[in-house]
Amino acid sequence: MNVVDNLQRIKKELLPNVDLVAVSKFHPVEPIRQAYEAGQRIFGESRPQELFQKVGQLPQDIRWHFIGHLQTNKLKMVLPYVELVHSVDSVRLLEAIRRYCENNGLSVDVLIEVHIAQEETKSGFSLSEAEALLMGDLLAVCGERVRIRGLMAMASLTDDEALIRQEFQSLTALYRRICTYREEGEVAALAQFDTLSFGMSNDYHIAMEEGATLVRIGTDIFGPREY
Numbered sequence: 126m127n128v129v130d131n132l133q134r135i136k137k138e139l140l141p142n143v144d145l146v147a148v149s150k151f152h153p154v155e156p157i158r159q160a161y162e163a164g165q166r167i168f169g170e171s172r173p174q175e176l177f178q179k180v181g182q183l184p185q186d187i188r189w190h191f192i193g194h195l196q197t198n199k200l201k202m203v204l205p206y207v208e209l210v211h212s213v214d215s216v217r218l219l220e221a222i223r224r225y226c227e228n229n230g231l232s233v234d235v236l237i238e239v240h241i242a243q244e245e246t247k248s249g250f251s252l253s254e255a256e257a258l259l260m261g262d263l264l265a266v267c268g269e270r271v272r273i274r275g276l277m278a279m280a281s282l283t284d285d286e287a288l289i290r291q292e293f294q295s296l297t298a299l300y301r302r303i304c305t306y307r308e309e310g311e312v313a314a315l316a317q318f319d320t321l322s323f324g325m326s327n328d329y330h331i332a333m334e335e336g337a338t339l340v341r342i343g344t345d346i347f348g349p350r351e352y
Contacts, residue, residue: 127292128159128160128163128326128347129159129160129162129163130145130264131345131346131347132160132163132164132165132267132327132346135342135345135346137331138330139333139340140333142308142338143333143337143339143340144167144327144338144339145165145339146165146167146168146169146190146192146322146339146340146341146342147160147165147168147169147342147343147345147347148168148169148192148194148248148341148342148343148347149168149169149170149179149343149347149349150169150170150171150172150175150193150241150323150343150350151175152315152343152347154179154182154183154308155348157169157179158183160212160346160347161184162315164244164273166187166188166190167187167188167190167208168187168189168190168341169189169190169191169192169262169341170189170190170191170192171191171192171194171210171245172193172197173191173195173202173203174197174202175221175349176189176191176202176203176206176207177202177206180206180212184263187245188208188288189206189207189208190208190209190210190211191203191207191209191210191211191212192211192277192341193212193213193219194214194248194335195210195212195213196214197217197221200221200222200225200334201225203298204222204226204229204231204233205229205231207233208234208273208298209234209235209236209269210234210235210322211235211236211238211322211341212220212236212238212248212249213235213236213237213238213278214248214249215250216258216266217310219235219264219266219267219271219296222235222267222271223267223268223271223327226270226271226318227268227270232270232271233254233269233270233271233272233275233309234272235271235272235273235274236273236274236275236277236316237250237255237258237259237273237275237276237277237324238250238251238276238277238278239251239252239255239276239277239296240252240277240278241278241279241280241292241293241295241296241297242278242279242280242281242292242338243281243288249277250268252295252296252299252326255276255299256299256302257294257346259273259303259306260303260306260317261282262311263312263314263315264314265298266311266314269313269341271314272317273314273315273318273320274313274317274318274319274320275300275318275319275320275321275338276294276299276300276303276320276321277297277321277323278292278298278322278323279323279325280292280293280323280328280332282327286328286331287307289331289333290334290335293324293331293332293335293336293337294322294335296321297324297335297336298335300321303315303318304318315319318342319335319338320338320339320340321336321337321338321339322337322338322340323337323339323340324337324341324342325340325342325343326342326343326344326345329342
C-alpha cells in the first residue's frame, strides 16, 4: 500500500466541510509518519496503551482522536493526549470523564456514540436514549469541563447502500433536533455542538452525502491491519 498516494486520493474526494480522521489503530509508527509528512494531522486510535506509546514516538502537533471503547480505568492514558473522544457510550463513562477532568484540571471534547446499526454487538446509546440525555440536565452530568461536540455512529456492515443511507439519515435527523434544542436555550455543554462523525472506508461517500463532518478511514489509507 502506498500510504501517501492513498491519502492524497481520498483528500481529493472529501467535500469542503468534511475532515479526515486517518484511522491508524493497529498500524506501526512508520506509515503514520508517512501520512503525517504528507500533511495529515488527525489520527484515530482505539486502544489506550497503543495511543500512549504512539504519542511519545510521533510529532507533538498530531491531533489525536480516540475512536474505540474507552474503559473508565484507562482515562489517564487517553484524556491528556487527545483532541476528541468519539466514543462516549454511557452516562457512567461521561460522568467518569467529568470527574477525571475536574480532578486533573483538564477540559475535553467528546462525541456521544449512537447505536444506529442492525448488529447488536455495536455500542452506543439508542436514538431515543441519546435524545433524552442531550435534552436533559447536562450540567449535572458534564460539569463545566466536558463539552459535547456532536454525535458518532457506525452503520451496519452490509452492501445494502439503502440501509446504510437510512441509518445515517436517522443520526442526522437526531443531530438537527439537538441543534434546534440548543438554539432555543443556552446549554453550556452543547455550546459547540457541530460535529457528526460517521463513515468509514466502505461507506464514507454515502456519509458525506448525508451530512458527516468527520469521516474515519483506515484500511483505504493504511491497508489491512498489521497487528
